[in-house]
Amino acid sequence: MFDFFSKLKVNANRKNLKNRNFEFLFEEDLSGEYVVFDTETTGLNPKEDEILSIGAVKIKDNKILTSQTFEVFLKNSKEINSKSIKIHGIRPFDLRDAKTTKEGIVEFLNFVGSRPLVGYYLEFDVSMINKYMKPLLGITLPNRMIEVSEIYFDKTISLIPQGNIDLRFDTILKNCSIPNMGVHNAVNDAIMTAMIYLKLTKGK
Amino acid sequence: MSIQDQRKLIEAIHPFGLLSKQRMDALMQKIDIAYYPSKTLLISGSISSIAFYIIIKGSVTEYIDDEVHNVYGAGDSFDADALIYGNTKAKFIVEEDLICYEIKKDDFLDLMQDKHVQSYFLQDFITRHKQLKDYDAQSELSPFLISKVSDIFLHVACVVEANESIHSALERQEELGAKVIIVKEENGYSIVTDTDLRKKVLLGDNNLGKDISTIATKGVIAVEINDFLFNALLLMTHNSIKRVVVKDGTEIVGVLEQLDLLSYFASHSHLVAVQIDKAQKMDDLKAIGHDFKNLIITLRAKGVKVRYITKLIAALNEKVYKKLFEMSVPLELRDKCALIVMGSEGREEQMIRSDQDNALIIKDGVEVELFREPMMRLNGYLLELGFPKCAGNVMVSNEFWRRNTSSYKTLIGKWTYNMSDESVRNLSIFLDAKCIAGDCALLYELKNYLHTVFHARDDVLAHVAKAVLNFETPLSLFSGFVIEKERNDKLDLKKGGIFALVHGIRTLSLQYEIKATNTIERIKELNNIGVIDKTFATELIESFDTLNAIRLKATLEAKSVDEGNSINPRNLEKNQRDLLKDSFKVINKFKKFMSFHFHLNMVV
Numbered sequence: 155m156f157d158f159f160s161k162l163k164v165n166a167n168r169k170n171l172k173n174r175n176f177e178f179l180f181e182e183d184l185s186g187e188y189v190v191f192d193t194e195t196t197g198l199n200p201k202e203d204e205i206l207s208i209g210a211v212k213i214k215d216n217k218i219l220t221s222q223t224f225e226v227f228l229k230n231s232k233e234i235n236s237k238s239i240k241i242h243g244i245r246p247f248d249l250r251d252a253k254t255t256k257e258g259i260v261e262f263l264n265f266v267g268s269r270p271l272v273g274y275y276l277e278f279d280v281s282m283i284n285k286y287m288k289p290l291l292g293i294t295l296p297n298r299m300i301e302v303s304e305i306y307f308d309k310t311i312s313l314i315p316q317g318n319i320d321l322r323f324d325t326i327l328k329n330c331s332i333p334n335m336g337v338h339n340a341v342n343d344a345i346m347t348a349m350i351y352l353k354l355t356k357g358k
Numbered sequence: 359m360s361i362q363d364q365r366k367l368i369e370a371i372h373p374f375g376l377l378s379k380q381r382m383d384a385l386m387q388k389i390d391i392a393y394y395p396s397k398t399l400l401i402s403g404s405i406s407s408i409a410f411y412i413i414i415k416g417s418v419t420e421y422i423d424d425e426v427h428n429v430y431g432a433g434d435s436f437d438a439d440a441l442i443y444g445n446t447k448a449k450f451i452v453e454e455d456l457i458c459y460e461i462k463k464d465d466f467l468d469l470m471q472d473k474h475v476q477s478y479f480l481q482d483f484i485t486r487h488k489q490l491k492d493y494d495a496q497s498e499l500s501p502f503l504i505s506k507v508s509d510i511f512l513h514v515a516c517v518v519e520a521n522e523s524i525h526s527a528l529e530r531q532e533e534l535g536a537k538v539i540i541v542k543e544e545n546g547y548s549i550v551t552d553t554d555l556r557k558k559v560l561l562g563d564n565n566l567g568k569d570i571s572t573i574a575t576k577g578v579i580a581v582e583i584n585d586f587l588f589n590a591l592l593l594m595t596h597n598s599i600k601r602v603v604v605k606d607g608t609e610i611v612g613v614l615e616q617l618d619l620l621s622y623f624a625s626h627s628h629l630v631a632v633q634i635d636k637a638q639k640m641d642d643l644k645a646i647g648h649d650f651k652n653l654i655i656t657l658r659a660k661g662v663k664v665r666y667i668t669k670l671i672a673a674l675n676e677k678v679y680k681k682l683f684e685m686s687v688p689l690e691l692r693d694k695c696a697l698i699v700m701g702s703e704g705r706e707e708q709m710i711r712s713d714q715d716n717a718l719i720i721k722d723g724v725e726v727e728l729f730r731e732p733m734m735r736l737n738g739y740l741l742e743l744g745f746p747k748c749a750g751n752v753m754v755s756n757e758f759w760r761r762n763t764s765s766y767k768t769l770i771g772k773w774t775y776n777m778s779d780e781s782v783r784n785l786s787i788f789l790d791a792k793c794i795a796g797d798c799a800l801l802y803e804l805k806n807y808l809h810t811v812f813h814a815r816d817d818v819l820a821h822v823a824k825a826v827l828n829f830e831t832p833l834s835l836f837s838g839f840v841i842e843k844e845r846n847d848k849l850d851l852k853k854g855g856i857f858a859l860v861h862g863i864r865t866l867s868l869q870y871e872i873k874a875t876n877t878i879e880r881i882k883e884l885n886n887i888g889v890i891d892k893t894f895a896t897e898l899i900e901s902f903d904t905l906n907a908i909r910l911k912a913t914l915e916a917k918s919v920d921e922g923n924s925i926n927p928r929n930l931e932k933n934q935r936d937l938l939k940d941s942f943k944v945i946n947k948f949k950k951f952m953s954f955h956f957h958l959n960m961v962v
Contacts (some may be wrong), residue, residue, distance in 0.1 A: 352393035
């Protein structure tokens with residue numbers, strides 16, 4: 155039943171597609187791969203804030219294909235405020251070779267294809283992408299979404315029913331004993347999220 | 359872990375750090391991260407290796423014939439052999455959930471085109487071991503640059519007043535054993551050397567009643583006591599002089615001779631040896647004790663192999679023993695007995711004075727009681743000099759270790775049929791005996807006797823050899839997992855490795871009637887007669903050296919002797935840890951060899 159509704163939704167979305175070159179987003183995925191992605195933004199409000207960078211990496215079976223890492227920096231309409239620079243560490247200087255949002259989003263869609271998407275608080279990142287995608291192609295990301303914090307919750311709640319589960323990223327990293335090695339940036343966070351995903355789905 | 363972070367991590371792993379920028383760039387494009395849950399079988403005889411793994415987190419155990427052969431942890435990589443030779447006898451099983459980098463087989467073989475990587479992975483154990491050691495030595499500070507004038511032996515300065523007569527100044531110089539006379543003048547110092555005496559007294563006006571200042575050379579070249587030795591050397595070279603005066607502020611505290619300076623840089627040992635020979639009384643010998651430790655520290659910092667350091671220390675200790683023997687045994691008794699040292703001292707493998715094992719062999723027909731008094735005195739001296747008391751009471755002060763030749767023979771005879779732990783222990787100690795003073799023929803006679811009675815007694819030998827298997831080689835301790843779990847984060851070098859090697863080699867030496875007592879020399883002898891092959895012999899020697907080097911470092915840093923035997927592998931640098939791990943692998947191989955050689959699986 156649920157399947158039926160989601161199909162309906164996808165089809166409705168597909169009808170809105172303005173550019174036929176992007177039909178591939180709706181085709182059945184045969185690669186067996188997943189894409190983990192993360193964005194760095196100027197803030198936490200999808201309506202006002204903009205994307206600074208997108209980082210993504212593919213997963214196949216039990217492997218994170220870091221050999222095919224995706225990373226792009228996007229030009230912004232506004233000055234980046236100094237508060238957010240402290241979080242994402244992207245300075246105006248780092249954006250000197252940045253691409254236009256249109257170029258960046260297209261590259262990203264080509265990287266992702268119709269593969270399922272995996273992320274941590276994916277909803278936010280997806281709505282950030284959709285914000286640009288909708289005016290550009292008339293559609294929103296049609297891919298299947300997998301939320302790691304949800305898998306983590308399901309796995310953990312069986313151990314501590316009625317417990318309060320701490321879903322902060324660093325806590326999940328720690329409990330999955332995944333090394334927190336790099337600074338926070340889109341690619342790093344995507345790779346670490348990928349590790350969490352593998353640990354939760356492939357571990358015993 | 360952006361690409362930059364990953365790159366740094368991989369560059370930190372030897373030999374990837376040696377790759378050129380281009381190769382590294384290319385490599386980074388080919389590395390994936392993989393996750394394997396625990397218990398996953400990665401490589402085995404039937405599952406051929408598809409990639410080269412570098413561990414980010416977790417651990418993997420390598421088994422050969424179902425025995426732990428190696429444990430890999432964060433920063434370790436495996437297994438080049440399986441990729442290069444296409445197959446392996448070993449099984450690699452994930453011990454703790456594994457996150458690792460993977461370089462695919464073809465990419466890894468590509469990487470092997472680089473000669474650094476190739477030479478590293480294609481080398482056999484010995485060369486790789488040496489390369490790692492060299493790599494390690496680079497990090498040591500050159501002591502040549504950091505030694506200070508205060509670190510070295512200074513000669514007493516003979517300082518006299520300007521108006522003293524030449525004759526009385528020379529008398530004073532003779533009394534102090536000084537090489538030069540320093541004359542205190544109104545405005546500063548002047549110096550009288552042998553050259554001055556020759557030119558101005560012997561060839562000039564030889565009136566010894568004149569003031570000493572009349573023949574002195576004005577101006578003294580001096581160095582501050584806190585200055586670097588290197589500067590003192592420069593000063594000598596620069597002014598072409600053989601000595602400099604050492605000052606502490608305005609006061610003269612001694613004279614630094616060029617010979618001492620050079621020998622300090624050469625080995626420093628010459629000085630200690632001379633001091634022992636010169637020693638007249640106990641206080642002199644006591645003063646030297648301190649130099650021993652300094653000598654070890656200096657030599658080690660210079661990168662001298664531990665086996666040479668220990669030999670040197672043994673030679674110096676022997677001098678001390680000889681001196682003490684002369685001081686305590688009356689002349690007429692000296693050639694009627696033999697003073698022997700045993701255990702680590704006998705093997706010339708003791709670095710820090712950790713123990714004393716000594717005994718006296720008395721010639722048949724001489725009254726044993728005559729030696730009680732002198733030996734008590736000798737023992738007292740040793741204790742006074744800081745040789746620790748032997749816990750097992752293996753000392754000349756104990757009647758048991760003070761017998762005549764025939765009584766020792768009875769004792770040896772007992773060892774061949776009595777298999778108590780005590781007998782095995784005493785036999786082991788005695789096997790390492792080395793004669794140090796007195797009539798050494800007495801010891802040779804006993805050694806020959808020992809070899810005769812043990813001839814063809816493989817049953818007893820097997821029993822003695824069994825102790826080799828007493829302690830497990832602590833390879834599993836390298837996995838962080840095990841250490842955390844057992845909360846016992848220390849690893850015993852002596853029990854875990856050194857003992858097995860020393861004892862095994864000792865037993866083999868008894869079987870093949872090898873006279874040498876030093877473990878390395880014994881290994882060489884065993885190789886000469888074909889019991890072990892050349893490669894294995896070198897592996898054993900290098901491993902022994904590594905274990906001792908790490909132990910020495912730990913001992914120098916430790917507060918007590920026992921503490922020096924146990925180390926925490928996590929505190930070691932990656933290279934040291936690899937060396938240690940390699941050595942333990944060799945020890946395991948040796949244990950197998952011993953089991954096979956003496957059929958130990960059949961001995962209960």
